[in-house]
Amino acid sequence: MLRGNHESRAMTEHFTFRDEVLKKYDGDDSVYEMFIESFESLPIAADVNGDYLCMHGGISPDLHIVADIDKIDRFVEPPLKGFLCDLLWSDPCGDKEARTTKFSKNVERECSYKFGLDPVKVILKKNNYLSIIRAHQVQIDGYKMHRWGGKEAFPSVITVFSAPNYCQSYKNKGAVILIENDKMNIK
Numbered sequence: 001m002l003r004g005n006h007e008s009r010a011m012t013e014h015f016t017f018r019d020e021v022l023k024k025y026d027g028d029d030s031v032y033e034m035f036i037e038s039f040e041s042l043p044i045a046a047d048v049n050g051d052y053l054c055m056h057g058g059i060s061p062d063l064h065i066v067a068d069i070d071k072i073d074r075f076v077e078p079p080l081k082g083f084l085c086d087l088l089w090s091d092p093c094g095d096k097e098a099r100t101t102k103f104s105k106n107v108e109r110e111c112s113y114k115f116g117l118d119p120v121k122v123i124l125k126k127n128n129y130l131s132i133i134r135a136h137q138v139q140i141d142g143y144k145m146h147r148w149g150g151k152e153a154f155p156s157v158i159t160v161f162s163a164p165n166y167c168q169s170y171k172n173k174g175a176v177i178l179i180e181n182d183k184m185n186i187k
Contacts, residue, residue, distance in 0.1 A: 002046060004056035004135065005088040007039035009077050040075045044087050048179055054133045058157070059115050059123055060086030061103050066127045080111045090115055091137060092157050098148045117148040120156045133158045133177060138166050142175025143186050160186070 005011060012018050018032050025031040045055040045066075053066060062068065062083040069087070078084050089112035093101050101116035120132060131154065137144075138161055145155035164174035178185045 001042060002054060002056055003039060003042035003044050003074065003088065005078070007042060008088075009036055012036070012039075040077075042074075044072065044074050044084065045069045048133070049182070050128065051130045051182075052133050052179070053123070053127065053129045053131075055087045056134060057086065057088045057112065057136045058090035058092060058134050059119060059132065060090060061113065061119070062086065063123060064126065086112045088112075089136070092116075092120075092134075092146050092159070095146070095148065098146070117156060120148075124156060131155055131158055133160060135159065135161055137161065138163075138170050138172050139175070140170075140172050142173035143177070 006015065006017075012032075012035070017035075021032045021035060022029065045053065047066065048054060060083050063086075068083070072084050072087075074084065076084070078088055089106065089109050091106055091109065091112075091114050092098065093104070093114045093116045097104075097114070098116040101114065102118050103113045103115055106112045106114050123132070124130070134157065137159055139159055142161055142164070144159045146157035146159065147153050147155050149156060158177070160175050160177050161172065162174045162176055164172060166172055176187050178187060
């Protein structure tokens with residue numbers, strides 16, 4: 001399990017998680033603080049079999065080699081800009097923009113970036129990965145293969161979203177990726 005943008009003090013307060021914890025635990029703020037402490041302890045990225053780099057949001061202009069991620073102090077409230085913010089909040093560009101855009105402002109999120117194919121290719125090549133697996137965006141089918149290199153190309157970015165019918169309004173499917181014996185299956 002990886003830390004996402006919702007595993008923060010700001011998001012848990014905005015989306016009423018804190019209120020729910022206080023209600024269920026008789027106003028005991030120490031329980032909520034333990035949740036925050038555990039959220040801050042979650043890893044912010046993962047390497048799967050040396051083939052896939054996983055994070056909640058996406059890549060950052062500050063990401064050059066995967067070892068850069070190990071230097072991030074994750075035991076903090078994520079700031080609204082910078083490397084940690086990007087790993088939790090960035091999104092891939094749309095299919096048309098991805099081939100011409102390196103990084104652009106992520107206007108929809110009001111923080112971080114949208115990233116395109118070129119910086120993804122650099123990260124994949126430098127770190128010997130096949131693909132980046134991320135979440136952070138509702139997908140109607142539960143996942144999306146970003147095949148920016150063409151329809152036959154292996155997807156350089158895969159978005160997987162596990163929450164079905166997100167917020168009881170999207171009518172999306174939820175999906176998970178299983179990687180066993182070097183084979184990827186999406187369920």
